[in-house]
Amino acid sequence: MAVENRDPAVHLDRGFWLVTALLAVLSALAVYATIMWHPENMPQLPEAAIPADQVDQLFKFLTASAAVIFIYVVGYLVYFAIAFRVRASDPPDAVGVQIHDHHQLELWWTIIPTVFTIVLAIFSVKIWAGVQFASPNNGLVVEAIGHQWFDDFRYPGVHGIVTDEMHLPLGVPVTLHVTSSDVIHSFWLPSMRIKADMIPGMINTLRFTPTRAGTYPIICTEFCGTLHGTMNKQVVVIEPQANFDKWLAGWKGKNKNASDAIPVAGTGTVNLTGGDAAAGQKIFAQKCSACHAVGPFSQKIVGPGLKGVLHDPAHPKLVNGEAANPEDAAKILQKGYDGDMGHMPNASQNGISDKDIANLVAYLNSLK
Numbered sequence: 001m002a003v004e005n006r007d008p009a010v011h012l013d014r015g016f017w018l019v020t021a022l023l024a025v026l027s028a029l030a031v032y033a034t035i036m037w038h039p040e041n042m043p044q045l046p047e048a049a050i051p052a053d054q055v056d057q058l059f060k061f062l063t064a065s066a067a068v069i070f071i072y073v074v075g076y077l078v079y080f081a082i083a084f085r086v087r088a089s090d091p092p093d094a095v096g097v098q099i100h101d102h103h104q105l106e107l108w109w110t111i112i113p114t115v116f117t118i119v120l121a122i123f124s125v126k127i128w129a130g131v132q133f134a135s136p137n138n139g140l141v142v143e144a145i146g147h148q149w150f151d152d153f154r155y156p157g158v159h160g161i162v163t164d165e166m167h168l169p170l171g172v173p174v175t176l177h178v179t180s181s182d183v184i185h186s187f188w189l190p191s192m193r194i195k196a197d198m199i200p201g202m203i204n205t206l207r208f209t210p211t212r213a214g215t216y217p218i219i220c221t222e223f224c225g226t227l228h229g230t231m232n233k234q235v236v237v238i239e240p241q242a243n244f245d246k247w248l249a250g251w252k253g254k255n256k257n258a259s260d261a262i263p264v265a266g267t268g269t270v271n272l273t274g275g276d277a278a279a280g281q282k283i284f285a286q287k288c289s290a291c292h293a294v295g296p297f298s299q300k301i302v303g304p305g306l307k308g309v310l311h312d313p314a315h316p317k318l319v320n321g322e323a324a325n326p327e328d329a330a331k332i333l334q335k336g337y338d339g340d341m342g343h344m345p346n347a348s349q350n351g352i353s354d355k356d357i358a359n360l361v362a363y364l365n366s367l368k
């Protein structure tokens, strides 16, 4: 059957313009609702830093635009499906109107998305450039290092690693470098609208200025292993500056003799004297119980059950073939072990210190 090339304007009848007007009203309502919506009033989402406000504006702009596009696309889809349905009078092989080389139509569907995309690009690149390149004077430089499954921080003038929550002074521009010691993590400060991937061997930089005192969550948003869901710290925004200086001085003192070298897991021998089984039990509940039951060897979660691990005549050896004694168990905790059962993380991955190891071994030794 020959394809007719009719002028499509013929089909844009009164019904079409009515629907267009109705969709315009719905769009106006959607834009109004978006303008009246304040994400910063939602719990957990205060605008606690520059550029949180700009990010929210961008997000609202995107939401409003997407709502209008959605309303028109779906609205016309439904209208056309009804208006141009097959009629009983149509021949069984009827084909709809075929439109080619309609220059006016092509012009509009090129111009509108192009202008929209350019506006969106300018809007977002401006915010992104501020986060990437702003060079604050008298700013604070902090480093965050992701591990399975916790974040550590480094501060200027403090040796070694700060294992506390992240502390920042109110109103001081921060340059934050993030990286990872093992797998890819992602550092997200929802209340500050700040986020970057933490990638081993690469440093990503974020710049922002805390504008609201308080304590806000830091969340890992890149699935990074079994305990990804527990990988969250907090950022504490302190005022006045003197209180921040006091906190920093505390860590300078505490880490006076700490090494600045990135700690390499499994070096040195752990001193097991003075291990406290009660303290070890607490650490076990936090850091080990996701993978280990306190039950017989066969009661496997990810790793074997650890009840009687050092006193089980049926298992005189540890999984790595060493004798089941406190010293060799400490080595597994320190260096980790990859065997038939899977991956036992090392001390840095488990986030445990030498003292924690001594306490944990005392606890394991007390399980008979």
Ligand SMILES: [Cu+2]
Pocket: 146, 147, 149, 184, 185, 186, 220, 221, 222, 223, 224, 228, 231
């Ligand atoms: Cu993570």
